[in-house]
Amino acid sequence: MRAFWHDTWGAGRGPAVRLSPATRLLAGILLFAACMLAPTARWPGAALAAAIALAWLASCRPPWRFVRAVLLLGLVVLLPYFLLIALLADGTSPTMSHATLTAAASLLLRGMSGLLVSAATLTTLRISELDEALAALPVPRAVSGILVQIVHQTALLAYETRHVAAGMAVRGASSGRLTAWRLLASLPRVWLPRVVQRADRVAAAMELRGFCGPTDHQRPRACRAWQDVLALALAATVLAATLAVRFGRLA
Amino acid sequence: MTVPALAFSHVSVRYDPAEPPILNDINLEVAPGEKVALLGLNGSGKTTLLIAAVGLLPHEGTISVCGLPLTREKLGEVRRRVGFLFNVPEDQLLFPKVLDDTAFALTRQGMPAAEAAAKAQATLSALGVGHLAQASLHHLSHGQKQRVALAGALVASPPLLLLDEPSAALDPPAKHALARLLADQPAAMVVASHDLDFAAALCTRFVTIEGGRIASDQADAAEVRRQWDSSA
Numbered sequence: 001m002r003a004f005w006h007d008t009w010g011a012g013r014g015p016a017v018r019l020s021p022a023t024r025l026l027a028g029i030l031l032f033a034a035c036m037l038a039p040t041a042r043w044p045g046a047a048l049a050a051a052i053a054l055a056w057l058a059s060c061r062p063p064w065r066f067v068r069a070v071l072l073l074g075l076v077v078l079l080p081y082f083l084l085i086a087l088l089a090d091g092t093s094p095t096m097s098h099a100t101l102t103a104a105a106s107l108l109l110r111g112m113s114g115l116l117v118s119a120a121t122l123t124t125l126r127i128s129e130l131d132e133a134l135a136a137l138p139v140p141r142a143v144s145g146i147l148v149q150i151v152h153q154t155a156l157l158a159y160e161t162r163h164v165a166a167g168m169a170v171r172g173a174s175s176g177r178l179t180a181w182r183l184l185a186s187l188p189r190v191w192l193p194r195v196v197q198r199a200d201r202v203a204a205a206m207e208l209r210g211f212c213g214p215t216d217h218q219r220p221r222a223c224r225a226w227q228d229v230l231a232l233a234l235a236a237t238v239l240a241a242t243l244a245v246r247f248g249r250l251a
Numbered sequence: 252m253t254v255p256a257l258a259f260s261h262v263s264v265r266y267d268p269a270e271p272p273i274l275n276d277i278n279l280e281v282a283p284g285e286k287v288a289l290l291g292l293n294g295s296g297k298t299t300l301l302i303a304a305v306g307l308l309p310h311e312g313t314i315s316v317c318g319l320p321l322t323r324e325k326l327g328e329v330r331r332r333v334g335f336l337f338n339v340p341e342d343q344l345l346f347p348k349v350l351d352d353t354a355f356a357l358t359r360q361g362m363p364a365a366e367a368a369a370k371a372q373a374t375l376s377a378l379g380v381g382h383l384a385q386a387s388l389h390h391l392s393h394g395q396k397q398r399v400a401l402a403g404a405l406v407a408s409p410p411l412l413l414l415d416e417p418s419a420a421l422d423p424p425a426k427h428a429l430a431r432l433l434a435d436q437p438a439a440m441v442v443a444s445h446d447l448d449f450a451a452a453l454c455t456r457f458v459t460i461e462g463g464r465i466a467s468d469q470a471d472a473a474e475v476r477r478q479w480d481s482s483a
Contacts, residue, residue, distance in 0.1 A: 202343075205345065
């Protein structure tokens, strides 16, 4: 069995992968912030958000099937906003419908660019590197431990669900609607306790292995080489340029 | 006088104050390097004893590991001296990649990543799963996960190993190899198992538990087998 989302961690093959984990994460956060702050209702802002997303995608080179899945997810989540245009436009004011169309398009572009930047950042980090990246940043150890565990446990949950689904299929859930409904109805009583028990046991193991406890090693440095400094400087410059465009100086 | 690797003195454990104890007045000492098999039927209290020894359950009485009392203040120090194998290996595998998981015990002690990775790789190889170092844990069989979890427990060379059913998911050749490997470890060991053949190949002392109490403590596996056969 394979978990699609889980296996994409660290699957990027672009030059950004050569940066230190903390730099990759920080640069991703800065670029995500730039996409969210870009005034996408105006052409310069829209172009900037699109350029940021494309440039970061090129730097990270995530697997194409993953990019395609993220694009699809973005469209599913963001396209329904266009349905609101019909509700807001009364048909008498073209300015009003243009404004609502611009607002929806702006939201789509901002959401898509943010989603792509986040997804690309994810593919530059293996989960162990995520832990290392968080350890290099001023994030409390407990918080970084919990974040890494959320990612790991989500994958475990996906696998557990697949096992339950496989069990259901084998026991007849896939043949006959009545059986399927009966088994589906029992899901909260089967799946949920199983997942809760598992979470309980994993928590005990985490405690025992000192997962969130203090470590003996020093905080690793976020920037290791000149490439890291350059990447962070570029990301910060992009964010600054976005702010300048947003607040009118370059518009 | 040698400090025992593990000492239980009048230890009782209960999950519910209204219920009878799961472990009742346990007295047990394990010397450094000693290999002890903890034998008993399902529900006899073997796993509870192991879990209590690392402070995951509240207990009455005193427990000490390598001379350190198991108290809230010393809990971290105690756990650093223990390698633990849960009976469901997936529960203790906390990283998606095999090598990262095995190296974790070393990196958290401050060992440089490259050195930790090399040592983790050597431990995995000794357990016959070196070729899986770069694999995702989610793609392994149960027996492979068992060996990876065991590697995580062995890699930091703790002075005490607490192993809950280490042979449960292994095929016969892997079981023999594991028994040989564990027998060569200098650490003291408490091995909870139903598998008397595996226990006999590894341990020199056999403690049986019945109803939360120590029923027998002897050096002869054959005697335990006779008792089990007669009660069957």
